[in-house]
Amino acid sequence: MKYTKTHNKITRILSVMLCFLMTFSLSSCGEKDEDSKPAQYGTYGADFALNLAKSFPYREAFSAGEQGAGIMIKNELESLGYQVEVQPVNASAGESSSNYIVRIPGEGFMQRDSFGEYNPVHKTVVIGAHYDSPIKYSQRLEYPLYNGIQNNACGIGSLMTIAKEMAGKKFAYDVILVAFGASTSNYLGARTFVYGLSDEERSSIECMYCIESIYAGDKLYAHSGLSSLKAGNKYSYRRKLYEAYDVAYENSLLSETGVDLYYNMSLLSFDANGDGVDDMYREVTTVQSDYTVFDNLSIPVVFFESSDYNFTKLSDMKETKNLTLQTYGGAVRNTPLDSSITLKEALDETRLETRINVVSYIVIKAVEKGSKDCVPVSNYNDGERLAPTVSPKKKEEKMASLSEAAATAESSKS
Numbered sequence: 378m379k380y381t382k383t384h385n386k387i388t389r390i391l392s393v394m395l396c397f398l399m400t401f402s403l404s405s406c407g408e409k410d411e412d413s414k415p416a417q418y419g420t421y422g423a424d425f426a427l428n429l430a431k432s433f434p435y436r437e438a439f440s441a442g443e444q445g446a447g448i449m450i451k452n453e454l455e456s457l458g459y460q461v462e463v464q465p466v467n468a469s470a471g472e473s474s475s476n477y478i479v480r481i482p483g484e485g486f487m488q489r490d491s492f493g494e495y496n497p498v499h500k501t502v503v504i505g506a507h508y509d510s511p512i513k514y515s516q517r518l519e520y521p522l523y524n525g526i527q528n529n530a531c532g533i534g535s536l537m538t539i540a541k542e543m544a545g546k547k548f549a550y551d552v553i554l555v556a557f558g559a560s561t562s563n564y565l566g567a568r569t570f571v572y573g574l575s576d577e578e579r580s581s582i583e584c585m586y587c588i589e590s591i592y593a594g595d596k597l598y599a600h601s602g603l604s605s606l607k608a609g610n611k612y613s614y615r616r617k618l619y620e621a622y623d624v625a626y627e628n629s630l631l632s633e634t635g636v637d638l639y640y641n642m643s644l645l646s647f648d649a650n651g652d653g654v655d656d657m658y659r660e661v662t663t664v665q666s667d668y669t670v671f672d673n674l675s676i677p678v679v680f681f682e683s684s685d686y687n688f689t690k691l692s693d694m695k696e697t698k699n700l701t702l703q704t705y706g707g708a709v710r711n712t713p714l715d716s717s718i719t720l721k722e723a724l725d726e727t728r729l730e731t732r733i734n735v736v737s738y739i740v741i742k743a744v745e746k747g748s749k750d751c752v753p754v755s756n757y758n759d760g761e762r763l764a765p766t767v768s769p770k771k772k773e774e775k776m777a778s779l780s781e782a783a784a785t786a787e788s789s790k791s
Contacts, residue, residue, distance in 0.1 A: 588681045602678040
């Protein structure tokens with residue numbers, strides 16, 4: 378009897394301990410899962426976007442409001458530990474704006490050729506968003522609540538989040554972050570930046586990531602540039618776009634954050650790039666932004682925006698089907714609806730934060746993926762290699778052929 382009581386007491390104690398351990402374990406797992414969720418950057422980007430929009434609501438190109446917004450961006454970047462380059466953006470009429478540029482030097486890559494030989498190379502990615510807005514201070518009575526949170530304070534919020542998360546980290550790419558001024562003046566800030574680069578610097582750009590109006594549209598999209606429609610360009614000019622989709626899929630962003638990354642799945646066929654040939658309107662957009670300058674120079678781009686392309690006519694496509702935002706036919710950009718007050722009432726209260734964080738996460742992870750046929754220098758030094766695409770035998774045959782051709786050319790000279 379005494380043994381039974383003692384045994385029961387021990388059993389109860391062990392049961393309580395087991396329950397405690399299981400509870401602790403589950404709790405710890407929950408905390409670990411929560412910590413490891415993607416795009417958990419907090420409210421930093423959304424807070425900055427809202428502060429920018431409310432502090433300088435009317436920040437048209439070359440205005441005092443635009444200048445104040447630019448200084449606010451510069452000061453914040455400096456507080457993150459960056460040296461900020463201020464690039465003057467001058468219009469022909471004597472008006473001026475500024476680009477704010479941060480350069481993060483990368484360690485570089487070792488690039489593999491088809492025979493498995495490696496050579497050092499530096500490649501660049503540019504990540505940009507414009508901070509000016511199209512509505513003037515003189516229009517304030519027509520746009521009383523306007524502050525350009527959609528176009529494009531939210532894009533700047535994402536750019537600043539990327540800057541914050543990249544601070545102190547080393548990448549294989551050379552990374553350039555740019556807050557463009559005077560975008561609403563025919564993308565003058567982007568033009569000034571890209572034409573201010575040397576030919577060598579331009580040729581090193583592997584991709585330009587452009588972030589604009591990612592908040593109010595029904596869905597979050599990523600597009601490639603119209604240069605990807607040219608014959609033979611599709612895959613090579615959309616590789617970085619597909620990498621962005623891969624990041625969203627591999628990290629289960631839809632289930633983890635509630636935000637998915639869409640592409641234009643329209644089956645429309647028309648001449649999208651003006652070359653006289655009908656194109657499949659898919660994975661691209663006719664909406665222009667700062668990326669257009671890079672795209673026109675045949676630099677691959679990934680353009681993030683929010684909209685709704687799920688229509689059978691191009692003329693029907695619009696930013697949102699939200700019934701409370703139909704005053705201007707579903708448009709938010711460049712209308713009085715582009716207001717943090719109006720959009721907060723019409724949209725999910727967490728959308729701004731989540732959209733900013735998701736786009737920032739996708740861009741950062743895409744940069745970390747590196748470049749095709751390349752190994753970061755540090756990985757190469759640690760012994761990492763890629764499999765050659767040509768067999769050693771074919772390599773020997775090719776080298777022999779090249780030697781024979783060289784010898785033939787030399788003998789013909791003599």
